[in-house]
Amino acid sequence: MQSEFQDFRNCLTLSLLLASWLGPFDSYALSETYSRASKDNLLGSRVELKSKWVGANPVPKSLPILVLAGHADSQGLAGAGTAGEAVDLQGEKPMDKTISDELFWNLRIRDAVVELGKAKGLNITSYEPGIRNIVDGNDPRTNWSAGARHIRKGGYAFEIHFDSYGQYGYGSGIIPALSLDLNTLDESFAKSFGRYPLFFRGGLGGPRRGIRILEVGKLEGYLEESLRDKISRKKTIDAIARRIVNALIDGLQSKQNY
Numbered sequence: 001m002q003s004e005f006q007d008f009r010n011c012l013t014l015s016l017l018l019a020s021w022l023g024p025f026d027s028y029a030l031s032e033t034y035s036r037a038s039k040d041n042l043l044g045s046r047v048e049l050k051s052k053w054v055g056a057n058p059v060p061k062s063l064p065i066l067v068l069a070g071h072a073d074s075q076g077l078a079g080a081g082t083a084g085e086a087v088d089l090q091g092e093k094p095m096d097k098t099i100s101d102e103l104f105w106n107l108r109i110r111d112a113v114v115e116l117g118k119a120k121g122l123n124i125t126s127y128e129p130g131i132r133n134i135v136d137g138n139d140p141r142t143n144w145s146a147g148a149r150h151i152r153k154g155g156y157a158f159e160i161h162f163d164s165y166g167q168y169g170y171g172s173g174i175i176p177a178l179s180l181d182l183n184t185l186d187e188s189f190a191k192s193f194g195r196y197p198l199f200f201r202g203g204l205g206g207p208r209r210g211i212r213i214l215e216v217g218k219l220e221g222y223l224e225e226s227l228r229d230k231i232s233r234k235k236t237i238d239a240i241a242r243r244i245v246n247a248l249i250d251g252l253q254s255k256q257n258y
């Protein structure tokens with residue numbers, strides 16, 4: 001995620017405007033919520049930043065869900081995603097030398113989530129930009145553009161990511177959209193994975209377009225080892241996909257409405 005820093009400057013003004021707009025709503029309607037400081041057996045550390053939002057809007061069970069693989073359109077640029085602890089610190093070879101290790105895993109998780117989601121009866125699809133290096137974030141072929149189109153039609157879009165290792169990352173969790181319409185899917189993701197603040201890094205490119213960012217976990221330690229190990233790889237991908245699909249199912253079934 002460190003690559004999205006370049007967005008910070010551009011959207012600071014918008015974020016401050018939104019912050020002042022959301023302020024009264026935030027404090028009156030939403031209870032103070034803190035992410036639990038915990039270590040998940042599979043995913044490692046969770047985000048521990050203070051956050052205040054609650055996803056309360058109910059959604060229809062047939063809500064069209066679009067899954068994106070983070071950095072699928074931005075290889076070779078500053079936004080390629082994390083190389084992971086194994087490559088950066090332990091001298092391991094990249095999983096695929098043409099793309100970041102983060103994208104390698106993002107793609108596999110995206111596809112596993114859609115396959116399992118369809119089997120469970122969800123209205124779920126993925127988007128594949130097809131080109132790994134699109135310079136303009138507003139090009140109609142980018143993840144962001146495809147996600148924004150999907151959201152304009154009333155759907156829900158989220159992008160799979162792995163966070164940076166060590167001090168460079170925060171841990172697993174959902175980064176919500178910069179929106180007043182956070183819903184029970186957002187809430188379910190926050191409960192299952194962790195809760196990032198609404199204005200994380202001043203509002204990232206995806207969330208400013210309504211796209212949620214799901215940080216599966218930091219690409220380090222046990223999680224990364226389990227993915228890299230050929231014997232445990234499929235089991236690990238399946239376990240992550242199951243977590244995500246179960247969170248979606250719980251969110252779609254929730255009647256929560258504050």
Ligand SMILES: [Zn+2]
Nearest residue numbers: 001070081161
């Ligand atoms: Zn990322």
